Amino acid sequence: MTHRYIKLGLTAAVLVLAFAGLLWSTLQDGTEYFKHVDEVMVNPQAWEGKPLQLHGYVIPGSILKRQDTLEYKFKVQNNPIRDVNQGHVVEVSYTGIVPDTFKGEAEVVLRGKLTTNGFHTDPGGVTAKCPSKYEAQARASAPGT
Amino acid sequence: MASLGTFLLLAAFVTCSYSAVISVAGARRRSRRLIESGIGAFYLICAIMTAATAVLINAFLTGDFSIKYVAHNSDSVQPLFYKLTSYWGGLDGSIMFWVFLLSIFGSLAVYVNRERHRELIPYVVATISVVNMFFLFLMVIHKNPFTTYLTQVPADGEGLNPLLQNAYMAIHPPSLYTGFVGMTIPFAFGIAALITGHLDDSWLRAVRRWTMFSWLFLSFGLILGMIWAYEELGWGGYWAWDPVENAALLPWFTATAFLHSVMVQERRSMLRVWNVTLVIVTYFLTIFGTFMTRSGVVQSVHAFGDDPILARLFIGFMVIILTFSFGLVIWRLPLLKARNELDSWLSREAAFLVNNWVMLFAALFVLFGTMFPTLSEAVTGTRLTVAGAFFNKWMTPVGLVLLMLTGVGPLLAWRRSSFDKIAPQFLWPGLSGLVALAIAALYFKIPVWPSGLCFGLCGFVAGTIVQEFWKGAAIRSRNSGTDLLTALVGLVGKNKRRYGGYIVHVGITLICFGFAGNARKLDEQVLLKPGQETKIGKYTIKSNGVKVADDGQKQMTTAYLTVFVDGKEIDGLYPAKWAYRRHEQEPTTEVAIRRTPVEDLYAVLGGFDLADQSVTLQLVVNPLVNWVWFGFGIMALGTGIALLPERSFAFALAKMPAEAAATTVALLCVLLLSGTSLSAQSNMGGDMNTRTSFYARTPFEKEMQHEIVCTCGACGHQTIAECRKDPCATSHEMRGQLAAMIDSGVHDKDQIIQAFIAKYGTEEMLGAPVDRGFSRLAWLLPYLVGATSAVAIGFAAVKWSRKPDEAAVTAPAAIDSALEERIDDELRDLD
Numbered sequence: 001m002t003h004r005y006i007k008l009g010l011t012a013a014v015l016v017l018a019f020a021g022l023l024w025s026t027l028q029d030g031t032e033y034f035k036h037v038d039e040v041m042v043n044p045q046a047w048e049g050k051p052l053q054l055h056g057y058v059i060p061g062s063i064l065k066r067q068d069t070l071e072y073k074f075k076v077q078n079n080p081i082r083d084v085n086q087g088h089v090v091e092v093s094y095t096g097i098v099p100d101t102f103k104g105e106a107e108v109v110l111r112g113k114l115t116t117n118g119f120h121t122d123p124g125g126v127t128a129k130c131p132s133k134y135e136a137q138a139r140a141s142a143p144g145t
Numbered sequence: 146m147a148s149l150g151t152f153l154l155l156a157a158f159v160t161c162s163y164s165a166v167i168s169v170a171g172a173r174r175r176s177r178r179l180i181e182s183g184i185g186a187f188y189l190i191c192a193i194m195t196a197a198t199a200v201l202i203n204a205f206l207t208g209d210f211s212i213k214y215v216a217h218n219s220d221s222v223q224p225l226f227y228k229l230t231s232y233w234g235g236l237d238g239s240i241m242f243w244v245f246l247l248s249i250f251g252s253l254a255v256y257v258n259r260e261r262h263r264e265l266i267p268y269v270v271a272t273i274s275v276v277n278m279f280f281l282f283l284m285v286i287h288k289n290p291f292t293t294y295l296t297q298v299p300a301d302g303e304g305l306n307p308l309l310q311n312a313y314m315a316i317h318p319p320s321l322y323t324g325f326v327g328m329t330i331p332f333a334f335g336i337a338a339l340i341t342g343h344l345d346d347s348w349l350r351a352v353r354r355w356t357m358f359s360w361l362f363l364s365f366g367l368i369l370g371m372i373w374a375y376e377e378l379g380w381g382g383y384w385a386w387d388p389v390e391n392a393a394l395l396p397w398f399t400a401t402a403f404l405h406s407v408m409v410q411e412r413r414s415m416l417r418v419w420n421v422t423l424v425i426v427t428y429f430l431t432i433f434g435t436f437m438t439r440s441g442v443v444q445s446v447h448a449f450g451d452d453p454i455l456a457r458l459f460i461g462f463m464v465i466i467l468t469f470s471f472g473l474v475i476w477r478l479p480l481l482k483a484r485n486e487l488d489s490w491l492s493r494e495a496a497f498l499v500n501n502w503v504m505l506f507a508a509l510f511v512l513f514g515t516m517f518p519t520l521s522e523a524v525t526g527t528r529l530t531v532a533g534a535f536f537n538k539w540m541t542p543v544g545l546v547l548l549m550l551t552g553v554g555p556l557l558a559w560r561r562s563s564f565d566k567i568a569p570q571f572l573w574p575g576l577s578g579l580v581a582l583a584i585a586a587l588y589f590k591i592p593v594w595p596s597g598l599c600f601g602l603c604g605f606v607a608g609t610i611v612q613e614f615w616k617g618a619a620i621r622s623r624n625s626g627t628d629l630l631t632a633l634v635g636l637v638g639k640n641k642r643r644y645g646g647y648i649v650h651v652g653i654t655l656i657c658f659g660f661a662g663n664a665r666k667l668d669e670q671v672l673l674k675p676g677q678e679t680k681i682g683k684y685t686i687k688s689n690g691v692k693v694a695d696d697g698q699k700q701m702t703t704a705y706l707t708v709f710v711d712g713k714e715i716d717g718l719y720p721a722k723w724a725y726r727r728h729e730q731e732p733t734t735e736v737a738i739r740r741t742p743v744e745d746l747y748a749v750l751g752g753f754d755l756a757d758q759s760v761t762l763q764l765v766v767n768p769l770v771n772w773v774w775f776g777f778g779i780m781a782l783g784t785g786i787a788l789l790p791e792r793s794f795a796f797a798l799a800k801m802p803a804e805a806a807a808t809t810v811a812l813l814c815v816l817l818l819s820g821t822s823l824s825a826q827s828n829m830g831g832d833m834n835t836r837t838s839f840y841a842r843t844p845f846e847k848e849m850q851h852e853i854v855c856t857c858g859a860c861g862h863q864t865i866a867e868c869r870k871d872p873c874a875t876s877h878e879m880r881g882q883l884a885a886m887i888d889s890g891v892h893d894k895d896q897i898i899q900a901f902i903a904k905y906g907t908e909e910m911l912g913a914p915v916d917r918g919f920s921r922l923a924w925l926l927p928y929l930v931g932a933t934s935a936v937a938i939g940f941a942a943v944k945w946s947r948k949p950d951e952a953a954v955t956a957p958a959a960i961d962s963a964l965e966e967r968i969d970d971e972l973r974d975l976d
Contacts, residue, residue, distance in 0.1 A: 030535030034518065034528035053530055070672055070761060083842040084888065096670045097751030097763050100722075100732050111532075123670070 032111065037078035040114060041088035047114050054112070054119060057081055058128075059089065060104025071095050076119075081105045091118035094126060101128040146200055147212050150291035153197040157244070158281040160190050162938050165274035170945035172267035172341075180267045184255060187270045190277060191248040198245050201238065201290060205231055211298040214238055214290040220302035227305050230314045234305050236439060236452075237290035239318070244280045246326040247273065250355075254330045258351050265348060268337035276329055279462050282931055287454055313373040321366030321393055325431040327359025328396060331403075332428035332470075335421050339473040344417065344480045349407055352424070354788060356407075360400045361784045367393055368777045379734040379749040381668055381765040383773070386536040388443040391515045392434030395508050399427040402504035409494045412559055414484040418474065419501070421481065425470040430508070432463055443519055489561035496554040500547065507543050511536070541595045545602060548657050551650050552578075552606035555613050573612050578605030596664030599657055606654045610647050617644075637786065645787030652780025655772050662744070662769025670751065674759045678709075682766045684746055685709040686718070690758040699725045701735075704750045704760040708739065720750040720762070744768040846887050849897060855879060 033047075037056040040047045056076035063074040072094045078087025081104075092110060102108065111125030164186035171179030201214075205228045210216040218238070219231040233239045251273040259266050284290065331352035338348035370390060371383035384390065403423040409416050437443055440456035474481070487495060513520075514531050521529040556570045581604025585597045614633060617640075622632035637644040671679045673688035680686075689705040703721040707714055721735040739746040745767040752761035855865045855876040865876045865883070882904075886897055 026535060026538050027531070030531050030538065031517075031521075031529045032532060034530050068672060068674070068759070070670055080842050097749075097761055100734075101730075 034109075037076060037090055038087045041078075041090055044114060048116065049113055052110075052112065052114060052119075054090070054110045054114075056090070056108060056110075058102070058104055058106050058108055059086075063104065069095075070097065072098065076108060076110070080107070090114075092121060093118055094121040096123045096126075098126050099128045102126055103128075146204055146209060147291045147293045150197055150200040150204075150212075151285075151289060153193050153200065154241075154281060154285055154289070154291070157190055157193040157197065157248075158278060158285060160186050160193060161274040161278045161281060162934065164190065165271045165278065166938050166942045166945065168267035168270040168274070169942040172264075172271075174945070183267060183270050184259065187255060187274065188252050190274070191252040194241075194245045194248045197241065198232070201241065202229065202232060205229065208302070210300070210302050211293045212290075213292045213294060216294070216299050216302040218302070218305055220304040223302075223304060226315065227310055230309075231305050233318050233322070234309055234314070235290075236455075237284065237288040237292075239322070240280055240284050240288055241290050242319075242322060243326055244277055244284070246322055247277055247280075247329055250327055250330055251277075251333070254333075254351075254355060262334075262347060262351050264341050264343055265334060265337040265351070268340045269333045272333035272336045273329060276333075283455070283458055286931070287458065311373075311377055313369055313377065317366060317369040317373055320362050320369060324359045324361075324363025324366050324393075325396070325435070327355060327362065328400065328428050328431050330355040330359070331424045335424040336470065336473065339421065339470075339477050342477065342480055344421075344477060346411055346414075349410060349420065353404075353407060356400060356404060356424075357784060357788055360397070360404060361781060361788075363393065363397050363400065364777065364780065367397060368774065372774065375770070376736055376738070377734075379736045379763075381747060381749065381763060382663075382666075382767070383770070386511075386514070386533045388515050389438045391511050392438050395434055395512055396427045396430040398504045398508035398511070399423055399430060402501045402508075403427060405497050405504075406501050409497050413494055415487070415494060416498070417481045417483060418478065421474055422471075423501075423505075425466075425474070426508075429463065429466055429470075430512075432459070432466065436460070436463065437515070443515060491557065491562045491564070491567070493554060493557040493559050496550055496557050500550045500554065503543060503546050503550070507540065507547075510539055510543070514539075544657065544660070545595060545598060548599065548602045548606060548654070551653060552602065552609040555609055555647070570612075574605050574608030577608030577611075578602060580604060591664055596661045599661035603654050603658045603661070606650060610651055610654075613647060614644070641789050642787045645783045645785070645789075648783030648786060649780050650783075652776045652778070652783055655776030655779060657776075659769045659771070659773035659776060662767070662772070665744075665766075665768045667764075667766040669764050670762070671764065672759055672761050674757060679762075679764070681746075681764045682744075683710055684766070685712075686748075686762075686764060688760055688762075691753045691755065691760055693755065699723045700729075702732075702750070702753055702755075704748075704753065704762065706737075706748060706762075708746065718746070718748045720748040722750050722753070740771060742769075742771055745770050842884075843887070845892065846883065849883055849887075849894070850880065852894075852898070853879060853883065853901060 029051075032051040032053045034053045035047070035055065037054060040052065040054065054076070056078055057080050059075040059077055060081060063072065065072050072092075074092050074094075075089050076092055077089045079085060094110075094112075107129040109127045109129075110119060110121045111127075112119055112121040114120075164183045167179050167186065168183030170176070171181075171183055203209075204212050204215045205219055206225075208215070208219070208221045214235060214237050215231075218234045219228050223231070231238070233242045251270075255266060255270060258269075262269075334348045334352045338344050367390075370393070374380050374385070375383040400423075403420065406416050406420055406423060410420050436456065436459035440452055440459060442456060487498070489495065514536055518528055518530045521527060552574060556567060556574070558566070578601045582593070582597055582601030585591045585600035586593050591597045591600065614636070617636045618629050618633040621627075621636050621639075622629050625632060625635070627635070667682050669679070669681050673679060673686075675688055675690040678685055678687045685708070687707045687709065689707060691702055691704050694701045694703070701721055701723050703719050706718040706720070708716040708718055716739050718737040718739060720737040722732040723735055724732040734749055737748045745765075747765040747767055749763040749765075750760060751763050753759065850865050853865050865879045879901075882901075883897065886900065891897055891900075
């Protein structure tokens with residue numbers, strides 16, 4: 001009887017370990033850090049090469065598109081454009097189609113990697129939030145806040 | 146009208162509490178009359194909710210913009226169709242729609258089962274009533290769809306979100322809702338069975354059909370969501386592991402598991418605890434999914450809002466569901482003991498068991514992945530997100546294992562099989578699987594992992610099902626002396642559940658077949674000038690420039706593309722961008738799709754330059770995608786057969802499948818061919834927000850803007866964040882003042898509030914009562930009332946249901962003493 005429990009326990013342990021290992025290894029390359037521009041640019045070296053989702057706001061007038069290609073260069077700052085203090089700024093490069101909502105002032109999340117010469121966005125890695133339409137609903141303040 | 150609506154909601158709440166209490170009391174006192182009264186009240190809820198629905202729809206139709214919900218989700222020029230669908234276009238209305246559906250389903254389920262499952266019904270009524278009470282409470286206290294503007298009524302509404310203005314809006318949300326709400330019925334029966342201790346298989350028989358029905362609509366809702374994403378949103382694909390999609394997928398997994406394991410309980414009286422657990426978990430996941438997408442716990446492209454109060458109420462409700470349900474399960478564990486044990490791992494019940502584990506694992510895994518960003522932020526402080534690739538890596542093997550079990554299960558016998566016996570069974574299916582794998586790998590050069598294997602398994606499952614039909618029909622034809630086709634129809638009619646189930650498996654196999662096509666997906670982004678060409682797959686695409694047209698309602702920019710195969714022109718594609726009046730900043734994407742059974746050629750207009758007529762295109766070749774939609778049609782047909790009543794006439798049955806098949810195929814063709822014509826939307830949405838100034842720049846400023854109310858007197862006490870409808874000088878000034886204070890370094894909430902109170906002399910401009918002292922009562926009151934009534938109802942239920950004997954003993958005594966006194970008096974008078 002005890003033999004049986006030992007066997008069962010061992011099998012379960014092996015299975016759980018294998019599962020955890022598999023989960024860990026896939027999580028390693030399946031995850032991306034969600035970061036704001038400021039958090040990354042305080043110490044850019046630390047973040048170089050890591051998969052990032054970078055949150056920021058497009059600086060109006062900074063969007064450049066090379067003639068007859070889909071290559072874009074633009075600048076993204078940490079704080080909303082209306083803010084007095086703009087926070088850190090990062091230069092971004094991207095090749096591909098941009099969403100309709102992508103324009104100056106837009107709040108964007110960029111998927112890609114940081115390099116020494118700016119942020120390289122993955123193909124299809126630009127997500128832009130429409131500034132007016134999806135503003136969070138009015139939240140009544142809750143007790144205790 | 147609005148006050149009538151609110152009154153109806155309150156009346157429904159009161160009726161729900163009555164029906165819950167009186168049913169429990171009736172069941173405990175074994176009083177037929179009380180139970181009947183509870184059922185009557187239960188039907189009444191349905192009537193009240195229908196009336197409330199009529200009031201809301203009437204408000205939409207007549208354009209009663211004094212009701213906030215109507216003003217936010219519709220406008221006067223919106224077509225009739227979208228005025229109707231606006232009912233569930235926003236959160237408040239969708240909660241009401243939930244209660245409306247639940248009251249209908251509940252009444253139906255109770256009406257059908259009231260004689261057959263007499264002992265369960267009172268508790269079913271009570272459970273559903275309590276669930277309804279929660280949602281009604283939510284509405285009355287926090288999300289009332291009948292809330293009105295107090296003073297100034299806007300002249301026109303804001304219009305339904307343009308993305309929601311298409312035909313799918315009419316069917317996708319109601320279908321998902323039907324699936325979600327329908328899962329409450331099995332849950333209610335499960336709870337009733339646990340409370341009464343009638344834990345034999347009879348409650349399962351009552352809910353099997355409901356689960357199947359809800360499951361069908363849940364599947365339909367999921368598929369419609371996929372089609373919507375594919376055709377309307379221009380993703381290029383149909384599934385992105387978005388939290389909102391995942392929320393609907395979670396209960397689908399557990400419901401599917403339940404539909405399988407319920408057979409094990411019926412046949413072998415095993416897995417009783419497991420089945421009850423699955424029903425509870427499925428119901429819990431429908432609530433959890435709603436919570437996840439509505440409360441802002443997870444971030445998503447289409448999460449519907451950020452609402453901490455709603456989140457708290459939902460968390461409370463979920464905690465109650467879990468503790469109460471699993472408390473009952475633990476209490477009833479002795480009654481839930483299995484009568485049999487698993488004889489062999491080589492048996493059908495073992496296959497079902499493995500299927501269940503895999504399904505549950507899939508649900509837990511998707512839950513984990515969806516909540517991972519929230520979890521990682523809570524644990525480590527850093528928000529880590531998981532991409533679709535992570536889900537795909539894990540769910541692909543899970544899907545393949547499930548597909549394999551679909552083929553293996555039917556080949557195994559109940560109780561135990563032996564290798565000698567099943568070897569010949571596996572011969573033909575195994576062969577057909579190998580052939581499919583070989584064709585995929587060698588001829589089409591598809592990599593074996595994972596798509597090739599998926600094709601192979603599709604072949605294997607198809608082989609199994611064909612063999613099952615063939616064997617059954619052959620035996621029946623031999624026994625009855627009819628031809629094979631008649632025998633086949635008779636076979637399906639005789640065992641509707643079994644063979645309906647196999648047809649569902651055919652559908653699943655086709656869907657997997659469609660998924661496997663992703664291996665050959667091509668996706669390119671190009672910029673083309675007029676006359677330039679590009680190649681994708683076997684297609685050559687040439688741009689002929691862009692044209693702009695205007696139909697008065699919208700400006701349509703269309704790219705003209707010609708498609709060539711081997712130098713021969715075969716088709717034209719016209720992807721477009723439509724910019725609606727008043728929505729110029731948010732053009733909609735009109736996808737152009739060229740459909741064939743083999744592959745879709747899919748074109749999205751990403752951008753254009755009118756000066757040099759160049760277009761930016763996203764071109765996608767999606768192989769086999771139409772098989773996913775077609776597979777669902779087959780699945781629906783199979784579910785329909787399995788849902789047929791047990792005692793249908795053989796005659797009717799003989800005609801049924803052919804016609805049903807024809808109808809389904811016809812419907813599907815319409816669906817498939819509809820393409821872009823379905824998306825011809827008439828958007829009338831208006832963006833009224835002439836938002837003026839001083840947008841919140843920081844979360845703190847935003848919070849403060851939502852705390853302080855505009856004192857202009859015309860907006861009905863909107864917060865200064867909201868009062869932007871018309872250029873309102875007062876709110877503008879107040880926002881400016883707030884911004885100035887924040888800029889000058891004041892970051893203390895109380896200080897700002899004090900400054901405003903000092904300036905305006907009253908507390909009038911506080912959006913919410915100050916949370917201290919007496920004002921705190923205003924916060925606590927609704928919750929206190931809610932809690933007190935809950936306690937009171939519980940108390941009343943217990944008290945009223947006490948055995949009548951005590952009352953019987955005391956009451957006659959009282960009457961006697963009164964009588965005696967009177968007799969004494971009269972006797973005295975006589976004297």
